[in-house]
Amino acid sequence: MDVAAERDFQFCTEVLVRGEQLPPGNEVRTAMHAFGGSVVVAAAGDILKIHVHTDTPGAVFSYCGTLGTGGADQSRRHARPAPPPGA
Secondary structure (H helix, E strand, O other): OOHHHHOOOOEEEEEEEEOOOOOOHHHHHHHHOOOEEEEEEEEEOOEEEEEEEEOOHHHHHHHHHOOOEEEEEEEEEOOOOOOOOOO
16 A cells, blocks of 8 residues: 555646656656655657646655756645534
């Protein structure tokens, strides 16, 4: 079981990276687990699409910047349910 995937991270972060010599997707996937959980990495030719739930989106963007050129990135704060009345 991937314990990190079970944690409640603050941000849903997605990055699109382009490059002629990108690392294999499984290598990037392993690296992303250091930043958070719910990791998805899809590779197609010279493009990597990366999705990770994290508390440190800036670190994710910095790492991805070392891989190639960023085409698009975004980070959304996860919505938190309201606490129950009286909590």
